[in-house]
Amino acid sequence: MxxxxxxxxxxxxxxxxxxxxxxxxxxxxxxxxxxxxxxxxxxxxxxxxxxxxxxxxxxxxxxxxxxxxxxxxxxxxxxxxxxxxxxxxxxxxxxxxxxxxxxxxxxxxxxxxxxxxxxxxxxxxxxxxxxxxxxxxxxxxxxxxxxxxxxxxxxxxxxxxxxxxxxxxxxxxxxxxxxxxxxxxxxxxxxxxxxxxxxxxxxxxxxxxxxxxxxxxxxxxxxxxxxxxxxxxxxxxxxxxxxxxxxxxxxxxxGNAPFIVFDDADVDAAVDGAMLAKMRNIGEACTAANRFFVHADVAAEFSEKFAARMAGLTMGDGMTDGVDVGPLINAKAVDKVAALVADATDRGARVVTGGGKGEGSGFFFTPTVITDLPGDAAMAREEIFGPVAGIQTFTDEADAIRRANDTEFGLVGYFFTRDYARVIRVSEALEYGMVGVNQGVVSNPAAPFGGVKxxxxxxxxxxxxxxxxxxxxxxxxxx
Missing domain, CATH: 3.40.605.10 (Aldehyde Dehydrogenase; Chain A, domain 1)
Structure with missing residues (x-):
C-alpha cells in the first residue's frame, strides 16, 4: 500500500x-x-x-x-x-x-x-x-x-x-x-x-x-x-x-478523562464501556479513560472482570489477524508509560495484570490494570496515552464528582449508572465539553467534539x- x-x-x-x-x-x-x-x-x-x-x-x-x-x-x-x-x-x-x-x-x-x-x-x-x-x-x-x-x-x-x-x-x-x-x-x-x-x-x-x-x-x-x-x-x-x-x-x-462507575451501575456494561474508553486506539487517544473511579461496593467485581478482559487481549503487529493491541507510536511513548506504572507501584498501587514492556523490536506495552491507585500518583494527574488503567474507589457521589473535576483538563468524562436523576445531576456537574453516559465512546461526526479548560x-x-x-x-x- x-x-x-x-x-x-x-x-x-x-x-x-x-x-x-x-x-x-x-x-x-x-x-x-x-x-x-x-x-x-x-x-x-x-x-x-x-x-x-x-x-x-x-x-x-x-x-x-x-x-x-x-x-x-x-x-x-x-x-x-x-x-x-x-x-x-x-x-x-x-x-x-x-x-x-x-x-x-x-x-x-x-x-x-x-x-x-x-x-x-x-x-x-x-x-x-x-x-x-x-x-x-x-x-x-x-x-x-x-x-x-x-x-x-x-x-x-x-x-x-x-x-x-x-x-x-x-x-x-x-x-x-x-x-x-x-x-x-x-x-x-x-x-x-x-x-x-x-x-x-x-x-x-x-x-x-x-x-x-x-x-x-x-x-x-x-x-x-x-x-x-x-x-x-x-x-x-x-x-x-x-x-x-x-x-x-x-x-x-x-485530556484526563474520568470514568466513574456508581454502585447502581450494570457492572458488565461498565466493563464493556471501560474496554472501549481505555483501549480504543491502544489508549493513545485524548478521549481515553485516564482515571477510573469505582464505587467501593462494586470495585472488586469491576476490577476482576476488567482485568480479565485486559489480560485476554492479544498483543502484536496490527497487520496480523487476531491482534487486539498494537504497538505504541515510539520508544519514548513506551518509556513514559513504564515510568507512570513504576511511579504508581512505588506509591503502593497494585498491578493486577500487565505492567511491563512487550518483547521484540517494536514499541509494545502490555495491557495493564492497577488497583489501589493513590490520588497523588503521576498517572492520576497526567495523560497516560497508553494501555494502562489505574483504579481508585469512592463512596460518595459528590466526592467522585469533585475528584473527577480536579484537573486542569476538561475534554470528556464517562460515568455509568441506572439512576436517571443522577444522569442529569452528574452530567451537569462534570466540567467537561463532552460526557458519555453508559457508553465508552462519544465521538460522532454529527455531534460537536471539543473541550473546556x-x-x-x-x-x-x-x-x-x-x-x-x-x-x-x-x-x-x-x-
Missing amino acids: VEQVRKQLFIGGEWRDAEGAATLEVDNPATSGELARVADASVADGDAALSAAAAAQSEWARSAPRKRSEILRAAYELIVERTEVFAELMTLEMGKPLAESRGEVAYGSEFFRWFAEEAVRVSGRYSVAPNGATRLMTMKQPVGPTLMITPWNFPLAMGTRKIGPAVAAGCTMVVKPAAETPLTMLYLAQVMEEAGLPAGVLNVITTSNSGGVMEPLIRDPRSRKLTFTGSTPVGRTLIEQSAQQVLRVSMELG ASGFGREGGFEGIEEYLETKYVGLAL
Missing part, C-alpha cells in the same frame, strides 16, 4: 520535492524499522504552500456551495471505496490493529459526508430593526486561508474533521500532518485531487521541523485561522504565536463544526 502514496509535497495542485530534495524517515512502530521516506519541507516550502492557499482563496470563496458539497461527497465515496488502502497505511505507520484502522476509515469518512450536507445549508438572517427604521441583514462568509496541524494518533479522522468543514465553508488550507504518520494525509490529498478539488485549495506539507516551518505561517498576515489537535503545552505555544495576527483559533488539546476551545463536527470556518458580517440597510 505504501507504494501507492505520493511522497512529495502537495502545493498549488502540484506534487513537488522539498527544497534541496530533503526527506524524512517514516518508521513502522511494530518493527521500529523504516517504512518510507517522504519530503521534508523547509521554511520556504511552507511559504509556498501558504502563497498557493492565499492565491486560491478568493475564487474558492465564490464557488457554489453545491460544487463544494459534491466534491466532498465524491471524496467520501472514494475513501470508502479505498478502505483497505487507508486502513493498511494507518496500521503500518501508526500501529493500531487493522480492525481499528477500518473503523477509523468509517468514522473519518463520515466527516466528509456530514459536511457535504452542511455546505449547502450555510445561512444568515434578515430582520426589521426594533425601531422599524432600518433592516438588519447578517451573512456568513469563509474565514480565509487556514493552517491545520494534525496529530499522529488518528491520521485520517483528525484530517477529515478539519478539512471537511473548511471545504464546505469555502476556506483554503495548508495542512501539516504529524511527521510520524504523514502517509495517510498524503494519500488523502491524492483522493481530494481525484475528487475534483481545485488547485491550491488543499496544500499538504510534511516536515520534521514543525515549529520552524509553521511559526512563520502563523505569524503571516495572509493566514486567517489556525486549528490544532495535540498536546496542551504545544497548544499554549501556538495560541501565543497566533496572537500577533489575532487569528481565529480552535484547539483540541489534552486546558483541553481547548472550539468545536469540530456537528452543526457547530462549520461555524469555526465562517465569519459573521452584519449589513445595515437604510430605507
